[in-house]
Amino acid sequence: MRRAAQVWPLRPTARYAAQIAEALRAETLGGVIMLLATVAALIWANVSYESYDSIRTLTLGPAALHLDLELYKWAQNGLLAIFFFIAGLEVKEEFTHGELAVLRKAALPIIAALSGMAVPAAVYLLVTIGAPDAGRGWAIPTATDIAFALAVLAVTASAMPAALRxxxxxxxxxxxxxxxxxxxxxYTEGLNVPMLLAGAALIALYGVLQARGVTSPWLYVPIALAAWYFVEVSGLHATVAGVALGLLTRCRTRPGESRTPAEAADHRIRPISAGLAVPVFAFLSAGVPLTASAVGAIFSDRVVLGVMAGLVVGKFLGVFGGAWIAVRLGLARLSADLHWRDMAAVSLLGGIGFTVSLLIGDLAYGDDPARADAVTTGVLAASLVSSLLAAALLHFRVRSHAAAAGTSGPGRVPGPMSEQDD
Structure with missing residues (x-):
C-alpha cells in the first residue's frame, strides 16, 4: 500500500516555533535596515559617485597577510561570512529539529527550493543564448534574499497563516x-591547497570541540577567525568557512545546559548579521549611478535581461512549479490553511534576489565594472518588481483570508487539498 503523502507544513515543536519566531523578527528588522542602507547608497552614488566610490574602494588591512582588501571586499568576504554562519546554523537547526529533520516530510519546500534555483538559471540561459560572457552569470538569479522577502511578507501580510512564513x-x-x-x-579560481587544508583542519577542530561539549567562546572565536583567514587566502570564497562552521555547531543540549551552542551563537550573532553585516554589504554594493546608459542596459544588455527574467519569472515558475509538482506526484499535500494563490504570492517573493545575487554578480563580472553595475541595476530592478507584485497579491490574499475566516470560522480557509482528501 502506498504511503500517504505528508500534509505540509507539519506542526513544529514549541521550541522550533519559538526559534522561527525569533528568526523572523530579526530578519524582518534586518530587511528594513538593509532597505534603508540600499536607498542611502543609491542616493549617495547618484549625488556624488566619486566620493561614494572612494569609500567603497578604500583599501584596508595588512598586505603582509594578503588582507589588504578594498572596503567592499571586506564586506563581501568578511561580513557576509557572518551572514552565512547564521545560514549554516539555520540549516543545522532545520536538519536537527525543524522541517528538514525527516526529509520525506520536507519534500514540498525542498523540491520548491531546488526547482526555484534550477528554473531561474534555465530562464537566464535561454534569454542570454549567444550573448558575450553570458555563461559567467547563470547563477545570479538563483538566490533569494530571505531578509527582504520576510520584510515584505511582514509589512504587507502579517495576518497570513504562519504556515506560509x-x-x-x-x-x-x-x-x-x-x-x-x-x-x-x-566561482573559485586558483586554489592554494596548503592554505585550504589548514582552513579545513581548523574547521574540523571546531567540529571536534563542539562534539566533545566544549563551550568556551574564548576558544572558538580565535579558531573561527583563523579558519576564515586560511580559507580567504586559499582562493575559496571565505563565506564557505562561515557556513561550514555553522553546520558544525552543536544543536542538541547536554546535561546541565539550558540551551545549545547553536542557540547561544544565534542569539549573540544574528543581530550583528541582520543589523550590521548585511546592511553594510548592501550599502557598499548597491550604489550604482542610475544614468541613462545604466538604465538603458536593463533593456539592451541580454545578461541584465536574463538576470531580471530569471528573478521575476524564473523564481516564480520554479518555486510555485516545484511545489505544484511535489503535490501532483503525491510527495506532499498542502494543509487546509493554505491555498495555491498563497503559494503563488510567496513564490513571487522568491524573486527578491539582492544580497546573494549581488555577491554572485560581483564574483561573475567584478573584472568588468560597467557590466557589474548593469547587473546590480538589474538585480535591484527585479527585486523591486518582485516585491511589488508579491505585495499586491499578498494584499488580496489577506482580504480573502479575512473574508473566509468570517464565514468558515477563524483561521480556516478552504484550500486545494485537506487532510481528508485522499
Whole structure:
C-alpha cells in the first residue's frame, strides 16, 4: 500500500516555533535596515559617485597577510561570512529539529527550493543564448534574499497563516545552502591547497570541540577567525568557512545546559548579521549611478535581461512549479490553511534576489565594472518588481483570508487539498 503523502507544513515543536519566531523578527528588522542602507547608497552614488566610490574602494588591512582588501571586499568576504554562519546554523537547526529533520516530510519546500534555483538559471540561459560572457552569470538569479522577502511578507501580510512564513523560511534555508555550494564549485579560481587544508583542519577542530561539549567562546572565536583567514587566502570564497562552521555547531543540549551552542551563537550573532553585516554589504554594493546608459542596459544588455527574467519569472515558475509538482506526484499535500494563490504570492517573493545575487554578480563580472553595475541595476530592478507584485497579491490574499475566516470560522480557509482528501 502506498504511503500517504505528508500534509505540509507539519506542526513544529514549541521550541522550533519559538526559534522561527525569533528568526523572523530579526530578519524582518534586518530587511528594513538593509532597505534603508540600499536607498542611502543609491542616493549617495547618484549625488556624488566619486566620493561614494572612494569609500567603497578604500583599501584596508595588512598586505603582509594578503588582507589588504578594498572596503567592499571586506564586506563581501568578511561580513557576509557572518551572514552565512547564521545560514549554516539555520540549516543545522532545520536538519536537527525543524522541517528538514525527516526529509520525506520536507519534500514540498525542498523540491520548491531546488526547482526555484534550477528554473531561474534555465530562464537566464535561454534569454542570454549567444550573448558575450553570458555563461559567467547563470547563477545570479538563483538566490533569494530571505531578509527582504520576510520584510515584505511582514509589512504587507502579517495576518497570513504562519504556515506560509514557515514555508518561505524553510525554502530560504535550502536556497542558502545551494547558493554557497554554487559559489564554492563554480566561482573559485586558483586554489592554494596548503592554505585550504589548514582552513579545513581548523574547521574540523571546531567540529571536534563542539562534539566533545566544549563551550568556551574564548576558544572558538580565535579558531573561527583563523579558519576564515586560511580559507580567504586559499582562493575559496571565505563565506564557505562561515557556513561550514555553522553546520558544525552543536544543536542538541547536554546535561546541565539550558540551551545549545547553536542557540547561544544565534542569539549573540544574528543581530550583528541582520543589523550590521548585511546592511553594510548592501550599502557598499548597491550604489550604482542610475544614468541613462545604466538604465538603458536593463533593456539592451541580454545578461541584465536574463538576470531580471530569471528573478521575476524564473523564481516564480520554479518555486510555485516545484511545489505544484511535489503535490501532483503525491510527495506532499498542502494543509487546509493554505491555498495555491498563497503559494503563488510567496513564490513571487522568491524573486527578491539582492544580497546573494549581488555577491554572485560581483564574483561573475567584478573584472568588468560597467557590466557589474548593469547587473546590480538589474538585480535591484527585479527585486523591486518582485516585491511589488508579491505585495499586491499578498494584499488580496489577506482580504480573502479575512473574508473566509468570517464565514468558515477563524483561521480556516478552504484550500486545494485537506487532510481528508485522499
Amino acid at each position: 514557515a514555508f518561505l523560511l524553510t525554502c530560504a534555508v535550502v536556497d542558502d545552502l545551494g547558493a554557497i555550494t554554487v559559489i564554492a564549485l563554480f
